[in-house]
Amino acid sequence: MLVLLASIGMVFVASWTLYQHAEAVIEDTDRFDLIGERLATDVRVIDGAAPTTRPVLATMLSTGDLQIIWKPADAELDTHPEPKGLAQLHQQLVNANPTLAQTHLQLHPGGPGRWTDISGTLHLSDGSLIGFTAPDILRSHLVTRGVATAAIVALAVLFVALMLVRALSLPLRALVTVADTVGAGEWEPLAEKGPGEVRRLAHAINAMQGRIAHLIDDRTEALAAVSHDLRTPLARLRLRAGFLTDEEARDSIEADIDEMEAMVDGVLAYLSGEKAREACRTLDLATLLSTIADDATDRGGDVTYEGPDRLSVVLPPLATKRVFTNLVENALHYAGSAVIRLTPKAESVMIDVEDNGPGIPENEMPRITNAFHRLELSRSRRTGGLGLGLAIVKREVERANGVLELSNRPEGGLRARVVLPRG
Template structure:
């Protein structure tokens, strides 16, 4: 069975589609030029026709002035055409007392300037009847005060420059609109690619639909395959680290048990301190990896209550933590993640300064939490690096805390997941300020 071949008007490739857009634009421009040319010709024809009517009226005045009154009705019938219809009225006919409208003045001036006979014949012009607005009627007085009443049909067609400009504007906008729609359709797959590229490696990636021009489909397929490889690498790394960190708990527990049987108290204390440090490292790694693999859903919480609870817990341990802010501030946030964020910041301040202060404020759609200490601070060159996972500042921060450099990395990750921002800065009076900014409408 033969496969039916269909003729595709829309090209498959990006080059073909761009060429089609250009071809369509050129075609529309040609139509615009042709339309304007037709209007220009009509405008010239109307000018020639007006001059011809003026000359005929002037000639007819001379002819009828020299003819006997009895022959004038027949002459006006003979002189009438489709472009100029005339009738003769005797002296006894009522005169034309209707005033000439102001919009007829330009037409009157053109006719009189080209044919001075019409000025002496007291030419009067009037617009046509309702439904015949493009017609012009008028009267001319002959030497014996009899009248010629005439009608010039369809002489007021609006082939003026403003109409030509309006036509050019409308068609030009149509060209721009058509070209814009086509280019927009071409660029949609590219914008989708840019959006997906921003999420590569973030864990929030969704496969990109492979559609559009041939080149774009190939690029989309390449990005999908690249993202799959990156996802597998991240998952393998995360599972390996999680497995190693989890498996270390068992030998650490055995070491702690064996250290309890040592007779040397000093050696026992040193070994248990090392075990505590290693357990803290394992706990930090597991906390970081557990938050990386899955995200906690947001729900309504009282941020002020969480901060006061952290301050009270530290106070119960004998630490100095001061809270400043409202007693209640409801927000929609992941509760455990936010508690971990501010606990890490407070513990960080207590480790390196011995005290901390928490300030909670709300302004212009943002909730700002500042955790400040009076410790040694961080060198300016290192501030941008300390939020990187497993990075430690050797020169200004003690290693006695047993951390792996994951506390601030967890803070940055969880805050940015809520749409907020996390910054560190050295205070002018000494110490460090950690600022968390959260959107009120999350």
């Protein structure tokens, strides 16, 4: 579009410039010749008339493009020399009309505010003078009118082109928005409008998103159903284990049942929040974090809170509590202690959960927040986790337009940093 517009504009300006310049040169040349012929004729007519009739005769010979006055021999003359810039025009008038060479032709600019006018004097045989003024004879050959016309046309073409491009690109921008939400559970059907290719693409994306949503729903429902239905046989197993007389066998079975129930609870917690969105409301983040630390301490953990006593933010309360509860439980499981540090900023809040555990291998960092991903070597499997804790944390933090950063501390242990907007 820009190349086409620039080409049209350049061709238009160039052709207009050449045409206008050529036309102006031809017109001015003809006008100079005509003025020279009229001056030569006027000199002969006025020189042959009686002195008393010359003023009237000069008035009669004056026209809009050449004004004539007669001055007696004793009249005051303009003693300024002829400017060098008028030498070419002087020579052009004399060459076209040799009679003017005998009249001591002298040219002068028109004066302030009349820069395109030319004035001059001619001497008659008896010493009297003819003064003349040719208005607008030095008009500029700059094509300002042509440039203005070209600019108006170019702007009009640009405006129309921009409107067309905007209209054509609206469906494409909608496609980009939809593509960013594919599989996120927030998709709405895309309007199938615009050019034919865009309509077909929108239809294909709608169909693809429908298939993806159907697959996600089927997977979620299947996992939720299986996880929920496992509660019944687990409850029966716990009941039957209670009747065992072998305490060692009973304790082992109950430990396995506890581990399986923890797995079921983790899966249900992950699936329950996969599509549902909790509404945001004002909460005291400092009180929430200190409460999580106190609850962990009451259960025998070593958790401390560092930060302000009060800090109001607008966040989903249950999801926020789940995020930091999971981070604290991870720290307690793998390190035995944790420190929660809250740092308020101008537009956001930064929460660090630090421990003194083994940390995470650097090659596992990109995958550690994937659902059901576990570390086989560096972290114990005795916790009974499924690798859903950090996956839930990442999902809820991103839903709140926040950022989760995991890094190993130089002094040892893991730092989980969560940055959330305050409003």
